[in-house]
Amino acid sequence: MPELPEVEVVRRGLSAWIPRREVEAVEVLDDRSLRRHAAGRDAFVRQLTGTRMGEPQRRGKYLWIPLTRPNGGDQDGALVVHLGMSGQMLVDTTGTTDQPHLRIRLLLSSPPEPHHRPDDVTPLGELRFVDQRIFGGLYLDRLIAAPDGAPELIPSTVAHIARDPLDPRFSLDAFHTRLRRRTSELKRALLDQSLISGIGNIYADEALWRARLHYRRRTETINRTESARLIDAVEDVMTQALAEGGTSFDSLYVNVNGASGYFDRSLQVYGRAGQPCRRCAEQGRETLIRREKFMNRSSAFCPVCQPTPRALRSSPRDSMGKI
DNA sequence: AGTGACTCCTGCCCGC
DNA sequence: TGCGGGCAGGAGTCAC
Numbered sequence A: 001m002p003e004l005p006e007v008e009v010v011r012r013g014l015s016a017w018i019p020r021r022e023v024e025a026v027e028v029l030d031d032r033s034l035r036r037h038a039a040g041r042d043a044f045v046r047q048l049t050g051t052r053m054g055e056p057q058r059r060g061k062y063l064w065i066p067l068t069r070p071n072g073g074d075q076d077g078a079l080v081v082h083l084g085m086s087g088q089m090l091v092d093t094t095g096t097t098d099q100p101h102l103r104i105r106l107l108l109s110s111p112p113e114p115h116h117r118p119d120d121v122t123p124l125g126e127l128r129f130v131d132q133r134i135f136g137g138l139y140l141d142r143l144i145a146a147p148d149g150a151p152e153l154i155p156s157t158v159a160h161i162a163r164d165p166l167d168p169r170f171s172l173d174a175f176h177t178r179l180r181r182r183t184s185e186l187k188r189a190l191l192d193q194s195l196i197s198g199i200g201n202i203y204a205d206e207a208l209w210r211a212r213l214h215y216r217r218r219t220e221t222i223n224r225t226e227s228a229r230l231i232d233a234v235e236d237v238m239t240q241a242l243a244e245g246g247t248s249f250d251s252l253y254v255n256v257n258g259a260s261g262y263f264d265r266s267l268q269v270y271g272r273a274g275q276p277c278r279r280c281a282e283q284g285r286e287t288l289i290r291r292e293k294f295m296n297r298s299s300a301f302c303p304v305c306q307p308t309p310r311a312l313r314s315s316p317r318d319s320m321g322k323i
Numbered sequence B: 001a002g003t004g005a006c007t008c009c010t011g012c013c014c015g016c
Numbered sequence C: 001t002g003c004g005g006g007c008a009g010g011a012g013t014c015a016c
Helices: A004-015 A039-048 A170-183 A185-189 A201-211 A226-249 A260-268 A279-284
Strands: A023-028 A057-059 A062-068 A079-081 A087-092 A102-108 A125-131 A138-147 A153-155 A290-294 A297-301
Touching: A004 A062, A004 A087, A004 A226, A023 A039, A039 A138, A062 A138, A062 A153, A079 A087, A079 A170, A170 A226, A185 A201, A185 A226, A201 A226, A201 A297, A226 A260
Parallel strands: none
Antiparallel strands: A023 A102, A057 A062, A062 A079, A079 A138, A087 A125, A102 A125, A138 A153, A290 A297
């Protein structure tokens, strides 16, 4: 599932190809992928057609492409993309057969002379939104000033999303202060995109394992050292995933399959219930990764490396088998 | 404010 | 083999 690293791979792929191209035509094959565009399909097509695309931006799992009108300045707007569970943005320049779950197709012009890249020999191309489960979607939004006073512009519907750990303006101090003010559980907080963004179920579990913190620790008990350890772990796991995800696309074809490669090799807890904890094994202990139900999804963790908070020890959660 | 329930959706995997 | 149920999950909304 696309979390921050996978979305960043997509952003980089788009950045190499779409800036300065114009949207010549829009074809919507499935209206459900426009669920979040309140004005409806016809308005989406009308408003998007004829715009020129800028440099793709990202915050957390949200991606957007700033748009301008070449013939006269409209207000600042953007095409916002959320990949949801299974969304892909694919660049096609060779007339590839439509993918089974192709939902929206944008026909793009070549970038204008004289500034197009010398290696960019493809005059026309398509940008395709493919999405099996239709949890993702596209919509148009206006750009507003970032709420924290930074100079950047951000879609109005993304303004409530917190800065992500790879954002240069991300602040550990601010995160720690806000985390401590909460009265909740740690993983719940990590998944709250208005506190810290870009983290989903998989990287939450991976980062908690790396930081040796139990997912149900009370947020108000997390000390400064633990916060720093946690953020370091989040940054490390995302940076590593990003590096490995970078192998799944080339300069023209943006293959958004963040799952390939990384998932098999580098995950330590997610999908490993019942298998040995590798950190424990290094120290000569045999501990099995556990999986429990939490927030209507699953949580995987090492019961030894990530000690259960004292208050919870007498009432273990539902185990989800495999152990 | 925090939390649970519900919704959106498809495909896969399981048991019968 | 075929069918039905359960599961997976990001995020918005609503009720308590």
